[in-house]
Every structure is written in structure tokens, then in C-alpha cells.
């Protein structure tokens with residue numbers, strides 16, 4: 001149910017596009033996030049990054065699933081910047097659930113994907129540990 005309420009406190013005076021994210025930790029805790037915009041536009045923080053920043057800044061670093069929802073009828077996927085943030089803390093096979101607004105009524109309302117599917121051939125923290133040639 002968290003995913004239904006995660007977007008409640010979205011601050012979206014510019015886009016009017018509410019997004020909610022629910023991040024499931026390995027301990028079974030759900031961390032919610034919503035998008036927060038500002039007058040510069042570019043400093044906008046997506047729902048997904050809000051959830052990760054909340055979790056990581058409280059010591060939670062292991063996640064097993066992420067769900068994203070909006071008010072639109074088709075599932076929306078995380079933006080490129082958020083994909084890289086997810087990459088920092090999650091495995092490539094972690095499930096990502098993209099829930100359309102009406103997902104409870106529609107059979108195809110939830111699209112399930114993985115980080116590896118939406119961010120192929122990616123760069124991640126382990127690449128920094130490699131031997132430098």
C-alpha cells in the first residue's frame with residue numbers, strides 16, 4: 001500500500017506530475033519518496049532519489065525491490081540520473097515495479113523490469129576498484 005501513498009507529498013508546482021517511489025529494504029522496511037521540484041527546475045529531485053537519500057542517510061544500503069507510481073495511465077520508468085543512483089546500491093537483477101495509476105483495476109497495470117534491463121552496459125562502483133591499465 002505504501003506505493004499508493006508515496007506520491008501524496010510530492011511537491012510539483014511546475015510539472016504537476018506527481019511521482020511516488022517505494023523502496024523495500026532487505027529487512028522488509030519500506031522507504032517512501034516523492035518528487036520535489038524547485039524554481040530552478042534543474043535542481044528537481046525525483047521520487048526515486050528521494051527514497052534512496054532517505055534510506056542511505058539512515059544507514060540502510062541493502063535493497064530488494066523498488067516500485068514507482070504516478071498519476072498517469074501508463075507505467076513510468078526512472079530517469080537516467082536515478083538509474084545511476086539505483087546502480088550504486090542495487091544488483092542488476094533487482095526487480096523494479098512500474099505501476100500505472102490504475103494498476104489495481106488493470107491487468108497490465110504493473111510492468112516488472114530489472115535494473116539491468118533498464119540500465120544495460122552500465123558503470124558502477126566496482127569499476128572504480130579495477131586495476132588501472
Ligand SMILES: O=c1ccn([C@H]2C[C@H](O)[C@@H](CO)O2)c(=O)[nH]1
Nearest residue numbers: 015017019035046047077078079
Ligand atoms: O521516474 C521519474 C520521472 C520523473 N520524475 C519527476 C521529475 C519531475 O518532478 C517530474 C516531471 O519530470 O517528474 C520522477 O520523480 N521520477
Ligand SMILES: [Zn+2]
Nearest residue numbers: 046078079082
Ligand atoms: Zn529521476
